[in-house]
Each structure stands twice: as C-alpha cells, then as structure tokens.
Amino acid sequence: MAESSASGQGAAADLFIEMEAAQFTKTGQGACGDDVRFLTVEKENRHLVALSDGLGSGVKANVLATMTTSMAIKFLKSNIPTLEAVEIIMDSLPVCEVRKIGYATFSLFDFRLGGKARISEMGNPGYIHLRGTEEIAPLSDMQIVSEHWPDREVRECEADFRAGDRIILCSDGVTQSGLGVRKDMKFGWRRSGVLAFARERIAREPDISARDLSAAIARQALNITPGGCKDDISCAVVYLRRPRVMRVLTGPPYYKEHDAEYARQALLGPDHVVACGGTTANILERELGVKVKVRLADMKTAGGLPPIGTMEGVGIATEGILTLGRVLSALEQMRPPAREPAAARAILERMMRHDRIEFVIGTKVNESHQDPNIPQDLELRRSVVKRIAAALEKNYRKRVILNYY
Amino acid sequence: MENVKVEICCGTACYLLGAANMMNIEDQLPESWRGRVEVEAKTCLELCERENLGGAPYVRINGTEIMAQATPDKLLTRIGELLEGAA
Numbered sequence: 001m002a003e004s005s006a007s008g009q010g011a012a013a014d015l016f017i018e019m020e021a022a023q024f025t026k027t028g029q030g031a032c033g034d035d036v037r038f039l040t041v042e043k044e045n046r047h048l049v050a051l052s053d054g055l056g057s058g059v060k061a062n063v064l065a066t067m068t069t070s071m072a073i074k075f076l077k078s079n080i081p082t083l084e085a086v087e088i089i090m091d092s093l094p095v096c097e098v099r100k101i102g103y104a105t106f107s108l109f110d111f112r113l114g115g116k117a118r119i120s121e122m123g124n125p126g127y128i129h130l131r132g133t134e135e136i137a138p139l140s141d142m143q144i145v146s147e148h149w150p151d152r153e154v155r156e157c158e159a160d161f162r163a164g165d166r167i168i169l170c171s172d173g174v175t176q177s178g179l180g181v182r183k184d185m186k187f188g189w190r191r192s193g194v195l196a197f198a199r200e201r202i203a204r205e206p207d208i209s210a211r212d213l214s215a216a217i218a219r220q221a222l223n224i225t226p227g228g229c230k231d232d233i234s235c236a237v238v239y240l241r242r243p244r245v246m247r248v249l250t251g252p253p254y255y256k257e258h259d260a261e262y263a264r265q266a267l268l269g270p271d272h273v274v275a276c277g278g279t280t281a282n283i284l285e286r287e288l289g290v291k292v293k294v295r296l297a298d299m300k301t302a303g304g305l306p307p308i309g310t311m312e313g314v315g316i317a318t319e320g321i322l323t324l325g326r327v328l329s330a331l332e333q334m335r336p337p338a339r340e341p342a343a344a345r346a347i348l349e350r351m352m353r354h355d356r357i358e359f360v361i362g363t364k365v366n367e368s369h370q371d372p373n374i375p376q377d378l379e380l381r382r383s384v385v386k387r388i389a390a391a392l393e394k395n396y397r398k399r400v401i402l403n404y405y
Numbered sequence: 406m407e408n409v410k411v412e413i414c415c416g417t418a419c420y421l422l423g424a425a426n427m428m429n430i431e432d433q434l435p436e437s438w439r440g441r442v443e444v445e446a447k448t449c450l451e452l453c454e455r456e457n458l459g460g461a462p463y464v465r466i467n468g469t470e471i472m473a474q475a476t477p478d479k480l481l482t483r484i485g486e487l488l489e490g491a492a
Contacts, residue, residue, distance in 0.1 A: 277417075277448075278415065278417070278448040278451070279449050279451060281448035281449070282449055282451060292448050294415065294445070294447070294448065306415040306416075306417075306420045306424075306425075307428075307446055309446075309448055317448055319415060319416065319417055319420060320417055321417050322421070366417070366453075367454055368417075368418040369417060371418060371422075371453075371460075371461070373422060373460075374418060374421050375421060376421065378417065
C-alpha cells in the first residue's frame with residue numbers, strides 16, 4: 001500500500017477545499033486578460049487563490065494579470081504584508097504606452113484549515129461569501145492605502161470560513177456583463193445580480209461543486225451579453241466541504257485469495273465506483289453478487305473503445321488498459337472529456353466531479369496481453385495508473401491514493 | 406423454433422484481435438433472422454488466458470459453445486446453421 005503525494009488541493013480533518021475557476025476571453029482576443037492561480041501549501045494546510053484582471057485586453061492584459069497573480073501568490077505564501085506586496089507588484093508592472101500606467105486588479109484569498117480566511121482586494125468586484133444561500137459579512141473589513149500609490153486602495157477582510165461555505169471571486173467582466181447593451185441592466189449584471197444567481201443555483205442544488213458553480217456564473221455572464229464577450233470573464237469559487245471520493249478498481253489481485261477483500265473495496269466508503277477491466281468486473285460480479293449489464297446500443301456508439309457496463313447500486317464497468325490509456329492521454333494533454341470515446345469520457349467526467357480518486361490496483365499480469373498478435377503495445381497497468389495519478393495531481397489538483405493488491 | 410444467444414467478449418485481447426468488428430453483428434443479420442438472435446456484450450469471458458482454446462476473439466454461443474478466432478462471417482455462418490437446424 002502506498003500513498004502518493006497531492007498538490008493544489010488538499011484535505012485535512014475530513015474536510016476538503018475545492019478551488020476552481022471558469023473563464024471566457026473577450027471576443028476577438030487570442031489571450032485572456034484575466035488570470036487565476038491556485039496554490040496549496042501542504043505543510044501549512046493552507047490554500048491560496050489569486051485572481052487578476054490586467055489593464056486592457058489581449059496579450060498585454062494577460063501579461064499584466066499573470067505577473068500580478070504569480071507575484072501575489074508568492075508573496076502571500078511567504079507572508080509578506082499585503083501593502084508591501086502591492087507596492088512591489090505596482091512598481092514592477094510594465095507601464096502601458098497608451099495609458100501611461102501599469103495596472104492590474106486583484107482578489108486574493110488566503111485560508112488555513114481551522115483558521116480564518118483573509119481576502120484582499122484591489123479594483124475587483126467585492127467577494128461574495130455564502131453559507132448555503134445566506135450571505136455572510138466579514139468579521140473585519142478595512143481599507144489600506146499605500147504611500148507610493150495613494151490612489152490604489154486595498155480592501156482587507158477577515159472571514160469566518162466554515163465547512164459548507166463558499167467564496168466567489170470574479171473579474172468585472174462578470175459584474176459588468178450586459179452593461180451598455182442590455183436596457184434592463186443599465187449598470188450590467190452587478191455584484192447583486194451575481195449574488196442572486198449564485199443563491200438561486202445553490203438553493204436548487206445545495207451540493208453544487210465549485211467547478212460547476214464557477215462555470216455556471218461565467219456562462220451566465222456570457223449569456224447576459226448579446227453578441228459575444230465584451231470583456232474577459234473570470235469567476236473563481238472556493239468551496240470547503242467533505243471530499244467526494246471515487247474509487248477505481250482495476251486488474252485482478254495477484255493472489256486469488258484476495259479477490260473477496262479486493263471486491264469489498266467497491267462497497268466501503270466511496271461515493272462512486274468504476275471497475276476498469278473485464279476480469280475486474282467479473283470479480284465484482286462474483287464476489288458481490290452484482291450484475292454487470294452492457295447495453296448493446298452502447299456497443300455501437302463506443303467510439304473506438306469497448307462499451308461501458310453498469311453495475312446496479314455500485315457504479316460502472318469499462319474495459320481496462322485501452323480505456324485507461326485513453327484516460328491517461330486526455331489527462332496529460334488536458335483534453336476536455338466531451339469528445340473522448342464513451343468509456344474514457346465516462347471515467348474522465350467522474351474524475352472531474354470527485355476530489356479524491358482512490359485506485360485499487362490488482363497487480364496480476366494478464367498473459368494474453370503479451371500475445372505478439374495483438375496489434376499494439378499494451379502498457380502495464382501499474383505504470384499507466386501511476387501516470388494517471390501524476391496527471392490528476394499536477395493538472396487537476398486532485399488528491400490521489402494508490403492501493404495495490 | 407429455438408433462438409440463438411450470442412455473447413461477445415469485450416475484454417482487451419478479444420477487442421483488439423477482432424471483437425470490435427462484431428459489435429454491430431445485429432445489423433448484419435438477414436431480415437428473416439431478426440428477433441431470433443440475442444446478442445450480448447460481456448465484460449470478459451476469461452477464455453483468453455486458458456490454453457488450447459484456439460485464440461481470441463472469443464464468442465460464446467447458447468451458453469456453452471465456444472467459438473475461437475471469431476469473425477463476423479464465421480459467426481453469421483454458425484448462427485445460420487443453428488437457426489436452420491432448429492427450424
């Protein structure tokens with residue numbers, strides 16, 4: 001049994017902090033002028049978010065925003081006082097030829113599990129803190145001003161961020177969507193519109209993930225504006241909650257006597273189970289008495305991978321190494337799941353929806369895969385799963401656990 | 406008149422060695438056979454690891470008969486024999 005390390009997101013004391021963002025780029029621009037960055041400092045159980053909107057749009061704005069978030073997150077991590085950090089950032093941003101200023105807004109979120117959250121903002125719409133559908137006011141709220149940059153006011157808040165709470169950060173592309181083009185929204189969607197929308201979504205779907213909520217807000221901001229995106233849209237959501245666990249069982253155990261214990265892993269604890277591999281599915285069928293059903297219609301729409309089966313009350317079953325290979329390449333290249341063959345898509349979508357992915361890996365080698373008549377090289381299961389784990393951690397900030405049987 | 410039940414193995418080895426070509430076998434059935442052939446996909450028949458069965462891809466017919474190195478043509482021929490034999 002081995003546990004791999006995690007990055008980006010983390011869990012402690014049964015709590016998990018989900019940090020996700022959604023963005024749309026201003027129509028006609030090749031690069032987004034906003035930037036969002038996340039960092040988890042594992043040792044301190046600390047979680048940081050930086051969202052910045054660079055002056056103007058396109059590549060120039062992107063450079064300003066990216067410089068701001070990268071500096072901000074490093075300063076936060078090193079506990080440099082906000083004012084000092086702001087001054088360094090302002091002094092280092094390149095000055096715009098046209099406007100003669102160098103400018104990027106920011107919203108920073110800094111949270112240590114078990115402690116208070118600190119939010120610092122400059123020039124961005126005010127953050128939204130929700131407990132269920134109720135808006136929570138900050139514990140403290142003050143404005144600080146730099147001597148070097150007297151016109152740049154920084155708001156510093158402390159918030160009582162508890163399990164089940166969400167914090168929403170966004171760029172003005174969200175709050176000002178619709179501005180000037182919608183007669184019913186003279187000043188755009190505004191912070192109050194975003195707040196009402198988020199509350200309504202949470203009322204309908206109390207467990208909505210940070211990923212889905214940020215996507216819904218960004219999408220709504222886009223929909224409000226007729227005829228394309230007038231400004232870069234960015235929305236980040238932080239959600240503190242119980243982790244959602246997905247367990248992937250793949251491959252038969254090395255010792256057949258371990259089959260029963262291996263199969264029990266499908267029942268103990270996880271929110272969702274995927275059996276990857278024909279033999280794996282058969283072991284679950286036999287040991288748990290579940291029936292794996294493969295729909296014939298799915299066979300034809302499988303898109304180049306063997307079809308998906310369902311195990312009532314347990315989860316889904318797919319073929320093993322080909323499907324995992326496809327999942328691996330999608331994760332490594334960060335391809336969206338939507339266009340993948342059905343079985344890979346099913347696994348990828350489930351991985352995106354869960355926070356902790358636990359692999360239960362049977363290490364028995366399938367001799368028939370070594371048949372030289374097989375038209376492609378079949379990688380060894382353990383090495384494919386190891387690479388999947390690395391990609392999930394690095395590219396998707398998931399916590400991954402590997403157990404071997 | 407007996408129906409014929411066909412189980413196609415969708416395990417990795419079978420799939421790669423030709424089971425993929427049998428996924429749409431139902432569409433290849435002559436009109437007169439429709440409704441008399443039941444096709445099912447199986448996660449794995451676990452035959453590929455046994456020796457001396459003839460090699461993947463495997464199809465199981467009527468629960469007991471094993472066809473090794475199955476192809477759509479071979480499978481259709483065998484289904485025909487069974488249906489006509491039973492007619």
